[in-house]
Amino acid sequence: MGGMKYMGSFLWCAIFLYYVSVNTISVVGISAAQDLTLTPKELQALTKFREMVKPRLENEHDYMKSDIYLIRWLRAKNLNLRQAENMLMENLKWRKQYNIDGIHDEDWSDMFQDYPYTNDTFDLAGRPIGAFSLSDWDFRKAIASGKQVRLFRFMIKLLDEATNAVLRLQQEGKNVTQWKVLMNMEGFNLVQHGCGSCLPGFSYFVQAYENYYPGFADAIVTINTPSAFQVVLNLVRPVFTPQTRESLKVFGTNRAQWMAYLDKEISKDQRYPEYGGTRKPRF
Known part of the structure; x- marks a missing residue:
């Protein structure tokens, strides 16, 4: 299902x-300071990752283009650029498929x-x-x-x-x-x-x-x-x-x-x- x-x-x-x-x-x-602090390896990976996904985020929310958002996907995949890219793209697909942007406009009074x-x-x-x-x-x-x-x-x-x-x-x-x-x-x-x-x-x-x-x-x-x-x-x-x-x-x-x-x-x-x-x- x-x-x-x-x-x-x-x-x-x-x-x-x-x-x-x-x-x-x-x-x-x-x-928050620790969360925002990047190691040299993270900074190097983030620089490459940002350029990799930039064309595919052109029409997405601005927050998705920020470094603090992008680094989460890299950290989740131990800085593997290709795996992080696939994970982020699957997230975008999921959000659209299930209309996550509109989820807060639905009537949830019963819940x-x-x-x-x-x-x-x-x-x-x-x-x-x-x-x-x-x-x-x-x-x-x-x-x-x-x-x-x-x-x-x-x-x-x-x-x-x-x-x-x-x-x-x-x-x-x-x-x-x-x-x-x-x-x-x-x-x-x-x-x-x-x-x-x-x-x-x-x-x-x-x-x-x-x-x-x-x-x-x-x-x-x-x-x-x-x-x-x-x-x-x-x-x-x-x-x-x-x-x-x-x-x-x-x-x-x-x-x-x-x-x-x-x-x-x-x-x-x-x-x-x-x-x-x-x-x-x-x-």
């Missing part, structure tokens, strides 16, 4: 499991009601944050009601929305290159989230992130992550890239541990109560 490719935005529900058996993993991220999330907060470095509670997302319900493909497209919308937020901040002159994802995994259960029809979505989701939004995640942070997520971890592990693994910050149910991390990354007024913050809930 062509719609299965929509599973993009589920990076938020799959990636957090990389070390689910422990309470936390390495929490070292990178700054917002059943699958709420927030996107109005920022970390201490000014990166936009997408946050949601897994207990609010009933994947099995979407499948049972015939909304599986629609849910997958909705998740793509979330990924693209976060990326667009970064691009807008860059246009405003802000030194922001990536976004964060913050997820409360309390309430995960194998019936609603790990059913046989639900699990393939995690794999497709990770693939969509890796293929179409490489390197845009500064951190994917999960709190209250249960050991039952090992089922999902085993499914998506082969899809992870080293860069994605480095972005994962997985915390178990030890509140003191995840609070200590969040306090260093996000001020309390930019966190809702379930994340130990003081921001007034939207729902």
